[in-house]
Amino acid sequence: MDYDYVVAQTLLLGIVALIGVVFTFALPVPNHKTKASSGVFARLFLAACWLVEVFQTVRFSGYEDIGRMGFYVMSLSAAYMLMMTIVKRYGHSLNRQQITLVLLHLVGVALCSLLLQAGYLPQWTANTVILLSVAFPVWQAIRRVKYYLATNSLGDKVLYAVLSTVFYTLLAILPIYLIFFDASIVHHHSLTFAILLVFMLVFMLSFAVSVLHSLVNRLHTQVHTDPLTGAKNRHFFYEIAPKLSAHALRNNEILSVVACDIDHFKAINDKHGHVVGDIALKRFCKIIKDELRAEDTLIRMGGEEFLVLSPHCDRNQATELAERLRKVISETEIEAKGVNLMLTASFGVIEMTHNSEFFSSVKEADQALYNAKAAGRNQVITV
Structure with missing residues (x-):
């Protein structure tokens, strides 16, 4: 019964992720090449979130080592895909050194999982490492939104408010849950499902508002701008x-x-x-x-x-x-x-x-x- 419940949650989250991916294709594509790629990373973020749930299901199925490593790596990957969505949203890219550091971070988290499996690392330490690891790129994404926040941009304000609320809420609740609650794998799976579901839904909403509001601003600018000279018309x-x-x-x-x-x-x-x-x-x-x-x-x-x-x-x-x-x-x-x-x-x-x-x-x-x-x-x- 528990297994059917877990599989149902995984399938439901997969459907939500698929709807989100299709939804991003329906959003207008910016003319700026780099900004246009933000939609690609938004889809990768949704896919990575679903894979986090998949690896939790793998753990529940008895393949603890594979499931744990996949859960750690995909959680961090989802966080970085979120960060890249925001970075691209503002027309920027990571340089080669930054990409190398991201890959090393992913390798480090995978190594953390291996050390935990080998008994060289206690569970609470591994949980702390993964929590801080995931928090870092999400925090970077929030900082990026705040830095480029336009005072007249409703889309950016919504994106910033949503990311900040979810981030600080999770950062306050998850450590308490991991330290004081010795829950079963079913409860872990359900909590992961609930967090991912909320995060995916609010992300899709805020991302869509941000894109659509930028489109409105762009159209408004075009209406009032002379295309030949760039002066007002x-x-x-x-x-x-x-x-x-x-x-x-x-x-x-x-x-x-x-x-x-x-x-x-x-x-x-x-x-x-x-x-x-x-x-x-x-x-x-x-x-x-x-x-x-x-x-x-x-x-x-x-x-x-x-x-x-x-x-x-x-x-x-x-x-x-x-x-x-x-x-x-x-x-x-x-x-x-x-x-x-x-x-x-x-x-x-x-x-x-x-x-x-x-x-x-x-x-x-x-x-x-x-x-x-x-x-x-x-x-x-x-x-």
Whole structure:
């Protein structure tokens, strides 16, 4: 009866692992090659968890030595597969030295099992070694999530909370169970089943939330980003920029708007073609971005027209910024498909006042830009 009960638990956990593996295939795959491999390690983690239960069943069947070694090694393997899932999730990899240390750790745990079988190691010592061994990569995974935790990422927060809760709960309960409870192999098997089942379910949930939330963030970024230049686009201008402006004015923060237009850009497209024109646009944006602060926002309004939103920047500072941009652009040679180009740009600048309306201020900056073009181009006009 006990044997049937143990086998049923093992089969049930196998079904859960299989469902989890199929589930990971249904999740969206990141474009980043390294991040995409996190799904592979997530499947290996689920498989390793099930093999932990399998080797517990082997122990119950009377093959204590093989079952114990398999249980130790697969428990540690599952922990490292969890760690690798998190490492890959954030686009990183282990170097050769780190991989070597992981393999040596697995060999060390297998050796611990052999020493226990030979009577050179007491049971409590072996239990301590395996508990600390499994705890180490799980702890590393939690540290990794915490280090890269984004304040606005619900997925990362869920992943961190779940891993931390399970980890510290097990670390507090398991030593007490192993020291004070002389349970039978059936109870050990049932406890292993319960721990693995909970861990697998919460892992699948948190991993899915993390992946899906990252996908939502990526799509949101793509919606508001110009694919050619990497600057923000008109969707950002109409949806997000007014909110940033309102927030700044509501908190009595200075905000300036700089309108920018490349001079005679149509002539470049007509003479050299749109491929050269697109490369020139990309290089032009890079020149501007390199001069902006982290809090400044570059928006491509369309064609060769751009806006810069510059918070904590008054009228004079914004004018200095525009003049610096104008000078750098006019002095930088751009190479595109064998064509060397020297661009110039015109700028219009305005500082928003506390009673300003965002789109009205942008319109005034645009008018200043048009005045700069009418006055001969390659200059800055501030209103």
